[in-house]
Structures are given as C-alpha cells and as structure tokens.
Amino acid sequence: MMPRQLREGLRRHPKGSRAPRLIVEQLPSIDVKDLHAPSRYNRTHVIDLSFRLPKVASAKVSATSVTFHHASLHRGQLGPTQTFQLKPIRTGFGIRHTFLCNCGRSVKRLYYHSRDLGCRRCINAIYACQAIDQRQRPILQLSKLESLLGDKAYRRYRRIRERLEKKLGHKAMLAKPLQK
Ligand SMILES: [Zn+2]
Numbered sequence: 001m002m003p004r005q006l007r008e009g010l011r012r013h014p015k016g017s018r019a020p021r022l023i024v025e026q027l028p029s030i031d032v033k034d035l036h037a038p039s040r041y042n043r044t045h046v047i048d049l050s051f052r053l054p055k056v057a058s059a060k061v062s063a064t065s066v067t068f069h070h071a072s073l074h075r076g077q078l079g080p081t082q083t084f085q086l087k088p089i090r091t092g093f094g095i096r097h098t099f100l101c102n103c104g105r106s107v108k109r110l111y112y113h114s115r116d117l118g119c120r121r122c123i124n125a126i127y128a129c130q131a132i133d134q135r136q137r138p139i140l141q142l143s144k145l146e147s148l149l150g151d152k153a154y155r156r157y158r159r160i161r162e163r164l165e166k167k168l169g170h171k172a173m174l175a176k177p178l179q180k
Helices: 004-012 137-149 158-174
Strands: 029-031 044-048 056-062 065-070 081-091 094-100 109-113 116-118
Touching: 081 116
Parallel strands: none
Antiparallel strands: 029 109, 044 056, 056 065, 065 081, 081 094, 109 116
C-alpha cells in the first residue's frame, strides 16, 4: 500500500503538475576561483565573464567583494548590478575566498538563473542525481564522465567507462554529455 504521506502529496500535486526543478549541472555558474580575487585590500580588477556567464558582462573584483554587471536589456543603458561580499579564508599557502550569498551561506559557486545570481539553494536547484531514479543513475554517471572526458583524458577514465558500460548494457547508449 502507498504510504499516507506519498498519497497525500500526490493528491495535492499530481505527477507532472509542477514545473520541473532546475538542475545544478545545467545552469551557467561561476566558481570563486575564476575571479582571481586580489589578496591585497587596495587592489581591484575587472574581468570579462561572458564566456562563463553569457548574460553577465563583467565583474569588478576586490579582496572583499565582487560586483557583477548583468548584460543590459536596452542598448545604451547600463544593466543591473549584483554585489556579493567575499569571505577570505586563510590556508597554509595564502588566502582562498568564498562568496557570501544573500542567504548568509558561504559558497564556492554561484549559479545564474533568470537574471539573478545566487547559491544553489537560493536558485532552488537540485543535483541531477536527485532528480532521477535509481535505474537511471548509472546513465547519469556515464553522462557526467563523457562531459568530463572531452577527448583528452579518455584513457584515464577508460576503466570506469568500461565498468559502467558493462553494468548498463544497451542503456549506455543513452548517456549524453551534460551541458557545460
Ligand atoms: Zn543563497
């Protein structure tokens, strides 16, 4: 018999009635490392992020904060900006940073969705492995592997690939590289 909670949940939100959740791996994102934040306090620099975040023109980075300049909606007008504090973390070799998201979480990566940057919880995204069931999970593993591989590192992952293919059989054909 179906558990009461599940029955109740399905009654309130029948299958397919809600928009699918956003998938972390499919969202454009920026790692704090890519900002190359200066370690000195009086330094700032501007970097072009258009290759990582197509809708974000640039970012102004200092040792303590970053301001993202979103692409403008109208020609001749400046787009909106979004500022995040950077939290320095002292490591044995120097300083590493994290973003301080508006929700108070300290995160290494921010995700872009509908003209907004935020941590994965603020964007309300889930990992691909959370969105699928047990039978499909190995296909996902293989898909991830494909996108990691490119052409270069193929030999390094050959064993893992073979193992997954053996486990999956014909289903391995379904694996596709994830959007990067
Ligand atoms: Zn957040």
